[in-house]
Amino acid sequence: MKIGCHISVAKGFQNASRRAEELGAASFQVFTKNPRGLRPKKIDYQDAERGVAFCREKNITLVVHTPYITNLSTPKADLHEVTIRSIKEDLHIAETYGAVGAVVHCGKHVGEGVEYGTRRMVETLNEILSEYQGSTRLLLENTAGQGSELGLAIEDLVRVREATDYPEKIGFCFDTCHAFAAGVWNEDSFDDLVQTMEETGYLEQLVAIHFNDSKAPYDSRKDRHEKIGQGEIGASALSLFLRCDRFEGLPVILETPVENETEYAEEITYLHQLKDAETTA
Ligand SMILES: [Zn+2]
Ligand SMILES: [Zn+2]
Structure with a gap:
């Protein structure tokens, strides 16, 4: 398991990868560009190359996250076009940084209904990927089901x-907080979740885990991340993921709220403790 965290790329990719090592992260995530914007990004290829070499040398795995404001299911022609252009660019950036995956949230049907939204999501994905030949995979992230968000259930994503x-x-x-808030799992249903992941073929295609506790209760359909052990999911439920051999080898990335990303060093240490602790069952 490669425990790590989200890191700012504001000072360049090489800087972000060095920061990952300083924090004790075996994996990390950066945004491809401003998470609330879609402005194309100027890539500093030299900086990217240095960061990639550093990550390779230190055996650090990278995942990138695409901006939130795209919508794979939008009925609007202009946002549809922008979404395709933006995510194509994100995939290029992801490749340049050597990422194993580029995370994208599932679409929102914005009142058009689940059937429409799902069909539109498939169409948009086809348009994004038709000419894409890179090795970085586009990663569909499960949602909390806020508003008209699609993609709560493992079966739907598959x-x-x-x-x-x-x-x-x-x-x-797989985001632990989103899935909890969507009513997909809690401590009691962890084994069923893993079984569903196996039976549907989801597990085989699982590339990364977003590891977050939740401020919002089970099945609340609210996406509110919390520090591990301080939220509604709790440390004992979350440690089931850390100790499950099915998830071995995957990047497990914290996106918990911090004032300063140096706080992640402590949380990463805590996750290693949870993983290695003897179960008292
Ligand atoms: Zn997430
Ligand atoms: Zn979230």
Whole structure:
């Protein structure tokens, strides 16, 4: 398991990768560009190359996250076009940084209904991926089901992937907080969750885990991250993930709220303790 955290890329990619090592992170995540914006980004290829070499030398795994304001299911022609252009660019950036995956949130149907939203998501994914030949996979992230968000259930995510023309270019990122808030799992149903992941083929395509506690209760459909052990999921439920051999080897990335990312060093240490602790069952 490669425990790590989200890191700012504001001072360049090489800087971010060095920061990851300083924090004791075996994996990390950066945004491809401003998370609330879609402005194209100037890539500093030399900086990227140095960061990639550093990560390779230190055996650090990278995942990137695409901006939130794209919508794979939008009925609006202009946002549809922007979404495609932006995510294509994100995939290029992800490749340049040597990322194993580029996380994208599932679409929002914005009142058009689940059936429309799902069909539109598949169409948009096809348009994004038709000419893409890179090795970084686009990772569909499960949502908390806020508003009209699609992609709460493991089965739905698998269905979307398989409905596209390019399933081999798509993988999954599982967010523990979103899934809890969507009513997909809690401590009692952890084994069922893993079984569903196995039976549907989801697990085989799982590339990364977003590891967060939740401020909002189970099945609340609210996306509010919390520090590990301080939220509604709790440390004992979350440590089930850390100790489950099915998730061994995957990047496990904290996106918990911090004032300063140096706080992640402590939280990463805490996760290693939870993973290694004897179960008192
Ligand atoms: Zn996430
Ligand atoms: Zn979230």
